[in-house]
Amino acid sequence: MTTQIQPDTATRTADPDAPLLTIENLEVTFRTRDALVHAVRGVDLTVHAGQTLAVIGESGSGKTVTSRAVMGLLPRTATVRGSIRLGERQMVGLGEKELRRCLGREVGMIFQDPARSLNPTMRIGNQLTEAIRVHLPMSRRQARERAVELLAMVRLPAPARRFHEYPHQLSGGMRQRVMIAIALACQPGLLIADEATTALDVTTQAQIMDLLLDLQQRFAMGLVLISHDMGLAASYADQVAVMYAGRVVERAPTRRMIAHVRMPYTRALLDATPRLERPPHAPLPVISGRPPDLRVLDPGCAFAPRCSRSQDRCQHERPELTEREPRHEWACFFPCADDSLPGEDER
């Protein structure tokens, strides 16, 4: 399917090697009534144009907070420190007006539950044209034509008719397509997909992911996939960053990561992924212990209490994320060896 929309290359940086998104030493804390929650504790990430980065982690690992920090969508109780650069622009401390100009035009976002992320009482078309007209000086009519083009671009069947429908008249996959159309309405250079396929069934998941990758290639976008699903990352991402307790604990190109897992937490995540090769009815290995308490800042490694390889040193000293093998960074004193087969540590 062809569309007339051309990528808006003017907003891209001239240097193709310059990263699109650079996050440096990002810290996010939330004030609650009786404690500070350290949700993100010094995260560094970069995304280049045309690249797909998967950020993987369990609930409370800080992956969603990181993405919301990029969008400036955190509640007022949050304090953000560090640096988030989108192209040349520093996003931390950006005024509301400039931020608004940036959102939708330079960075777009898709959320987990398409049933909830569209306004139930507004027509699809209005929600889409709103996204267009906020940024582009278009007449109602032009915006409408553009909206129908966008709906066609995300391969929504009968786009002209869907334009007039309400979210509840669409299936989950169709709604997520609409969300993608909204996020891409102004051709942002960066797209953040926050668990974008979690709420969908498996076949729809694959369709949506294919669509996302396809559009990413076509517009040379940077794509950030936020997910808890290691399998998803393995199939679609160029690079994987694993987060635990507000920090990146391992980062590598996808193939390398899968083949040479170093961080015991990543290992456990991989083992916990259901696989076809696994004998039927074999119990899934689970990660024992509780997720970390984000209110306390321990001197040691946050994963140590749940880690099968932890030793005394892990309790007192925190391993830094360092590039210990070419293009492969991890934060662990006692990494897994290459030959450890899936699940071997636990059994």
Add this chain to the structure above:
Amino acid sequence: MSDTLTRSPGRPPRSQSRPNRLAGLLDRPARLLGRSPAVRVAITRVLQAVPVVWGATFITFCLMNLLPGNAAVALLGDDATPEQVAALSARLNLDEPFLIRYLQWLGNALTGDLGNSLQNNEPVTAILGRALPVSLELVVLAFALALLVAVPTAVVAAKRPGGFADRIGMQVSMFGLSVPNFVFALVLVLIFAVGLRVLPAVGYVPIAQGIGPNLRAMVLPATAIAFALFCEYTRVLRADIVDQMLREDYITTARAKGVGSWQVLIRHALRNSVFSLLTIVGLQFGALIGSTVIIEQMFGLPGMGQGLLQAINSRDIPVVQAYVVVMACFVVGANLVTDLLYAVLDPRIRHGRPAA
């Protein structure tokens, strides 16, 4: 006032109708009549309202007729002779069994005959016809005034929860809900009629004598009623908007599009809060009628409330009965209208999915 009566506890539920058999039963004829879900919902609701209206008349009739004490005695006073009582009882059909009297009354009422006043034999319908427009004007004015002020107040308060505007707004509405409206009306009179002498304290000017003078006479009573409504609407709207801003993903979507914060508030949150507002408007209508009774009496407006009080004072049973039934019908009607508005406004009902 009795506005606190039906105060909905916190946020009204979005979808409150539990499927019940009655609705299912009524849905079937509705299905035959209309294809569009909205029409179907509308027909179902209208059919559901019929037994409620009927029940309202029955309860009223029961209350008026089964209460201890003979109505004729009550009417004539304790020193009436037995002959007088007997004569009046015959005139009121008090000798007939209760159910017969009710059915007679119902039959007449269906043909538009609500009986005659015991005071001057005037048809009750004529009395109602005179009082109704006055009360309607009062209610509509109060409504409009309350909404006009409540919507912007709620939006501004919800912009920064816990902020200055929010705290002031919430304090005012908490106090407002605690002032019985006759007290508030007296304070208004004290300030504007006694102190400043800018508005009349009492009296009614028909619209026929000019809209200006008419409105001048209506300002204080309408404000007195509107204040409590305003407080309730502001609280409900504000709570609903704040709730959406914190919880709903489509708000985040709108922000992520780069839509300005006021726009998000108005175009996205307020739009959906209309449903909460509708619910509360429907729930409050009974209390609203209750407050018109007091306010009309205080300000000397010849509406239904004042008429009712006079009829009660003079023990004019047919008139009292008619007033109560009409008021009850108004409440049922108001609830019906809000239900129908739901069906019209909510696309989830209008298209496809009828109310679950």
Add this chain to the structure above:
Amino acid sequence: MAVQPPDLATARGADPAADPLDATATGPARASRRRGTGKGLWIPGTILGLIVLACFAWPLVYRDLPSPTAGSLLAANLPPFSPGHLLGTDPLGNDIVSRLLHGGRVSLEVGLTSNAIGLLLGGSLGMFAAFRGGWLETVTMRLLDMLIAFPSLVLVLVVSTYLTPSKLNVIWAISFFSIPTFARLARAATLRLREQVYVVAARLAGQRDGAILLRHIAPNVLPQLLTYSLLWVAAAIAIEASLSFLGFGVPASEPSWGMMISRGQAYISSNPELVLIPSACLFLTIVCLNTLGDALRARTGAP
């Protein structure tokens, strides 16, 4: 407990943002509300306690309190701080303080009693209907819907007049119309409880319905009803005052706040305090009940 692999067990509903974002999003609102509830509980609670104490205990301690109705015209319209009359007297020579205390007693008696009756009847009706379910529930709730749709003030007015105005009849009339509200509340709470594991377990264990209602459901429904009933006491007091104001409430031999306001209306330009003092008492009582009720609801999370 063993934690499942991240999100895999709950791949669908789990919201990864849930903990940090949500928990803290409500942070300041919750914090301030909580701070508010501290104040919101103690201040109105204390004031209410003082009002109750004054109305019921003062006349017992201070026996020389002038009669609220047997004033002499010789002592009419005394200004406040006159000897023997702290707030002065009304145009009939009645002592205002003693009328206020008496009126407060009437308000509180009517409010509390009618509320207790409504809570008991409505609460058990709602619990029973919800627990039994089926046509019984449908019919009961439909009937109550009809009742709730009524302009209740109008009906209380009619009923209490026809029963001949007296304190007892006002109480009956008001409590009758509080039944539907309590029944609805109790029903909603019971419906939630009915599916709880321990209730189902009790059922399966063969306990009788009455026993389950009394032992498992009522103790859980009652706190909610009680919290809500504070708001209802406020409403009942307002209704009583309205009735008295209209002259349809308790008879003239028992002065009440509404009646004092109504009587004072005639002198509003010359002696506004005749209206303002009882109005202030009425307002203070209701506002305290309302804030207390709201604060309790916020604290217990009751609907």
